[in-house]
Amino acid sequence: MLKHGRTVLWNFDICDKVDGISLRYHRPERRNIALECTEAWEGETCCYISAVKDGDIYRLYYRASSAKSGFPGIENSKRHGVVCVAESRDGKIFTRPNVGIYDYGGTKDNNIVFTRGEYIDNFSVWLDENPDCPKDARYKALSLCGNRCLAYYKSADGLHFLPAGLIPVTGTFDSLNLITWDKDTKKYRIYFRYFHHTDGSEPVKDEKFDESTGFRDIRYTESEDFETWSEPVRIAYSDGKDSIQYYTSGITKYHRADAYYGIPTRYADRINDMQNFRHLSDLDGKRMDMIEKLGRIGSAVTDSTFIHSCDGKVFTRSSEPFITPGIENGINWIYGDCYISRGNIETSSDFANEPNELAFYTVRDYGMRESKIVRYALRLDGFCSWHADSTSGSILTRSFVWQGSSMDINFATSALGSLRIIICNKDGIPLSGYDSTSLFGDSIERPVDFEKPLSELYGKEVRLRIEMSECDLWSMNIL
Numbered sequence: 001m002l003k004h005g006r007t008v009l010w011n012f013d014i015c016d017k018v019d020g021i022s023l024r025y026h027r028p029e030r031r032n033i034a035l036e037c038t039e040a041w042e043g044e045t046c047c048y049i050s051a052v053k054d055g056d057i058y059r060l061y062y063r064a065s066s067a068k069s070g071f072p073g074i075e076n077s078k079r080h081g082v083v084c085v086a087e088s089r090d091g092k093i094f095t096r097p098n099v100g101i102y103d104y105g106g107t108k109d110n111n112i113v114f115t116r117g118e119y120i121d122n123f124s125v126w127l128d129e130n131p132d133c134p135k136d137a138r139y140k141a142l143s144l145c146g147n148r149c150l151a152y153y154k155s156a157d158g159l160h161f162l163p164a165g166l167i168p169v170t171g172t173f174d175s176l177n178l179i180t181w182d183k184d185t186k187k188y189r190i191y192f193r194y195f196h197h198t199d200g201s202e203p204v205k206d207e208k209f210d211e212s213t214g215f216r217d218i219r220y221t222e223s224e225d226f227e228t229w230s231e232p233v234r235i236a237y238s239d240g241k242d243s244i245q246y247y248t249s250g251i252t253k254y255h256r257a258d259a260y261y262g263i264p265t266r267y268a269d270r271i272n273d274m275q276n277f278r279h280l281s282d283l284d285g286k287r288m289d290m291i292e293k294l295g296r297i298g299s300a301v302t303d304s305t306f307i308h309s310c311d312g313k314v315f316t317r318s319s320e321p322f323i324t325p326g327i328e329n330g331i332n333w334i335y336g337d338c339y340i341s342r343g344n345i346e347t348s349s350d351f352a353n354e355p356n357e358l359a360f361y362t363v364r365d366y367g368m369r370e371s372k373i374v375r376y377a378l379r380l381d382g383f384c385s386w387h388a389d390s391t392s393g394s395i396l397t398r399s400f401v402w403q404g405s406s407m408d409i410n411f412a413t414s415a416l417g418s419l420r421i422i423i424c425n426k427d428g429i430p431l432s433g434y435d436s437t438s439l440f441g442d443s444i445e446r447p448v449d450f451e452k453p454l455s456e457l458y459g460k461e462v463r464l465r466i467e468m469s470e471c472d473l474w475s476m477n478i479l
Helices: 271-278 287-294
Strands: 005-008 015-019 022-025 029-036 047-054 057-064 082-088 112-114 124-127 139-145 149-155 162-167 178-182 187-197 214-223 246-248 260-262 265-269 300-309 314-323 345-347 357-364 372-379 384-388 393-397 407-425 430-435 442-447 461-478
Touching: 022 314, 029 082, 047 124, 047 345, 047 357, 057 124, 124 178, 139 178, 187 246, 214 246, 271 287
Parallel strands: none
Antiparallel strands: 005 461, 015 393, 022 384, 029 372, 047 057, 057 082, 082 112, 124 139, 139 149, 149 162, 178 187, 187 214, 246 265, 260 300, 265 300, 300 314, 345 357, 357 372, 384 461, 393 461, 407 430, 407 442, 407 461
């Protein structure tokens, strides 16, 4: 329901009538190489990026590692895994701070912030949003540890991480395990990967995943104190289907509105489409060799998509990709493409006088040569919009109680397009003095002006009639 504050329009849940308006999903644009993973402790399989902004400093945490045993041209002895941090003042170009904590190759001159002396599969980092969080646990991290254990680490500065215990829930945890904080319920939530059987039944204790009978799922557990955790529950989907297995979820709380979103990784083994591999990027002549020696590691491909939710429990998912491997370049379209960073990060636009953008980071060249962390950018709130073409359309919202004195919108029209907002009473009849008339342009926060003050509507039950032509509307903000 519409209420005081920003509402992102990623579905039609607040609508009573929709005529000629569709949902349009949007993709980010590739911007620049943020960091090249060329140091000795980095390598070909850097992955699992957590993006954090702490004050004026942008940080990217990532697993730094060389390719797993068996990748063509990679020696088994090079397999390792450490957790590194890169820093930036603009979120665009990152450098390695010399943190001087862990020895690598006889020196502590590196950016390694965590290692266990063994291969690390994943390590997610999150800056706690709970205002009552202890200072020594401002930064929290989760990592798969041992046999299906989820370890919790804490840090005061985001550089020195100390063991803080285990999360006592059952899961596989072989993905980026994620923490959120809900200020309304005052609860932490952890999202992680597990599985169920294709017939819907639950696995028995210590059962291993079987590709032929298992179906990967995403679950969450909640806690008020980060010590006692609820029984894990599967997230659900608004379409009621178990139709897609996600390798990662990327779920986080959106920082500009009361909403959750995720950018999960999708996986498909294309072994039955062998004819493509002779024309698809040939991975420097190694593709067929990889398929023969490594099976699905050579024949599978991955991309990412978008899911979103009001409560973080039931998600609506796009049927379209969010980021794909992109134009073939000889070493992409492989298992490992498009694992997107977790975190809400805004960066300035690359163009003068234009508003901030949402930044996402992903690794390119995975498994084939030294990884590159690449920045993508999307319009603020820009995952999904209400869209009208030249035939025009309209929406009548459900009724809600007005509690603001101003309104702004995130919208864009063509030169010929328009958007019009009419405030109506609870029965849908227009109220005198509350017609915006035709608006056009392209703005993240365009004020909507009316003849009469919006403050006079305070406490009244109203509806909005929105008329659109050649227009996208991403969000509205009632203040």
